[in-house]
Every structure is written in structure tokens, then in C-alpha cells.
Amino acid sequence: MSMRMERVASVIKEEIGVLFSREFNNPEYGFITVTEVHMTPDLKIAKVYVSIFGSEEVKQKTLDYLEEQKPHVRQIIGSHVRLKFTPSVQFYLDETMERVSRIEQIIKQIHEHDNGKPEEK
Numbered sequence: 138m139s140m141r142m143e144r145v146a147s148v149i150k151e152e153i154g155v156l157f158s159r160e161f162n163n164p165e166y167g168f169i170t171v172t173e174v175h176m177t178p179d180l181k182i183a184k185v186y187v188s189i190f191g192s193e194e195v196k197q198k199t200l201d202y203l204e205e206q207k208p209h210v211r212q213i214i215g216s217h218v219r220l221k222f223t224p225s226v227q228f229y230l231d232e233t234m235e236r237v238s239r240i241e242q243i244i245k246q247i248h249e250h251d252n253g254k255p256e257e258k
Contacts, residue, residue: 142176145220149183150174152217153210153226161206166199167191172231176224183214183224186231196230203228 154171161169168190175184187203189196203210207226215223 139178142178142180145180145218145224146174146176146183148218149176149185149214149224152214153185156210156213161202166202167195169199169203172233180220181222181224182227184227184229186229188231188234200228200230 150171150173153174157169157171166189170188170190171185172188173186175186176182177184187200189199191199207228210226211223214226
């Protein structure tokens, strides 16, 4: 990724994060965190990866809500970030934390299983 793409992605990530904390804090939806933003080389599309805290139902409901709010998010980006074109926004669910949690749980189970058996010499 070019330096310009990284800088634009960083600024957009910050703006969307502020927007989410200010306007998207409805308890009906999950807690939303912007984990990453990737820009296309022409800077016309921002791929926004979000982590949503909650059940699968809450996650889906929150993603649907974010899809509805795309025009508003794009408008905020356009008003706060000075670019030739305001990028369109695509939201993706980032499930990295869930995967890490599952891996840690498996490792813990392995250690518990190994500690329960006497060590072989």
C-alpha cells in the first residue's frame, strides 16, 4: 500500500471511529470498533473493517444498520476529510478477536489436559 493510501486510510479510520463513538452508541446495537481501513489505489473506496461486541444476532443487526447509514458516514467523511473524491464506504465484519479467543480457549484446554496426565519420561 502506498504512503498516501495509508495516510488517507488512517484519517478515515479516525473520523469513522469518532463518528461511531458520538452517534452510533445506541444500546440496541453492539459496541462498534473500527479495526482497519483499506483504501483502493484510486482512493475511491474505503473498506472499513469493524469489530462488533455482542451476540451473532446483534452483530447482524448492527451490520445491517451500518449498511443503512453508509450515505451518512460518507457525508461525514466528505465534510471532514479534504480529498478530490469522497470515497464510498464498504463495511466488513472483522472477527479476528473471536478467532483469537477460540484459539486461546483451545490452547488452555490442551494445557489443562496435559497437566492432568503424569508426564512420561
